[in-house]
Amino acid sequence: MTQPTDEAAVEFADDHDAPIGYMQRTRGWYLGLGYDNPYRWAHYTDAPFQPLTKPLAECSVALITTAAPFQADKGDQGPGAAYNARAKFYAVYSGDTAQDHDLRVSHVAIDRKHTHMQDSGSWFPLPALRAAAAAGRIGQVSQRFHGAPTNRSQRHTIDVDGPELLKRCREDGADVAVLVANCPVCHQTLSLVARYLEAQGIATVLMGCAKDIVEHVGVPRLLFSDFPLGNAAGKPHDARSQAETLALALRLLESAPAARTTVQSPQRWSESFDWKLDYANIDRALPEELSRLRAEAEQARITAKALRESSLSPP
Secondary structure, three states: OOOOOOHHHHOOOOOOOOOOOHHHHHHHHHHHOOOOOOOOOOOOOOOOOOOOOOOHHHOEEEEEEOOEEOOOOOOOOOOOOOOOHHHOOOOOEEEEOOOOOOEEOOOOOOOOOOOOOOOHHHOOOHHHHHHHHHOOOOOEEOOEEEEOOOOOOHHHHHHHHHHHHHHHHHHOOOOEEEEEOOOHHHHHHHHHHHHHHHHOOOEEEEEEOOHHHHHHHOOOEEEEOOOOOOOOOOOOOOHHHHHHHHHHHHHHHHHOOOOOEEEEOOOOOOOOOOHHHHOOOHHHOOHHHHHHHHHHHHHHHHHHHHHHHHHHOOO
């Protein structure tokens, strides 16, 4: 006998209005495109934890991003550009935080349907960090920000990129690091970097939109924003959203009681949750689209492999 319910009376949220399961969604997507070797995501059951050793108002804060510097000779990297493997980078880079920079995310698998990628403040919160320093919320922004390559090789991230990022953070006298992720693999990459830095004494907070991936890896602190990928630092063209998002991340740096602390931003992307049903959803792809998508995915894979191999080859 069916038991009566009063769900309508209490006005529960729709069951689909929940964080996207990116690991499951991307696995289904690539299986649907014909790739039958599912990717294994990094996974730990523990996480390192470094409490702040002094007030945040006295700390030097490093910013670590997976966004790529604009390269005029590398094809379309503008708002709305399709995935562009040529625009990727394969080695750690750094930039002067006293200057403005044109960083793009056209090289990663972010949500290109529900966000326009016109405001870099959504993925590169350097202006917001400068404002926090000017207000005395943090001691200072470290002299340089650093770019972490989005690398599917977890071993390369752990053995090569992590140590290099640690070296540069230490050269700049960074006490803490704010890491901002974009695509699914970016979230894994920066989770591994956060773990590495934290184990070496630099407190970290990761700002991300793929909660399942970050928590699967296991990080010290995660500020989760339930937004489309590419907006981990706040809504585009919304200074208040970006300031509040960074403020939550900084507060989490101070207040996390232990490793694997996740705080979810109370901000909502929109009143509709339909965007959550679209990303990499093979069931929503029209049959006539699949052959085109398969060809694009394979060409991107070939291009990225060639560029990666050439960048890692000795001169």
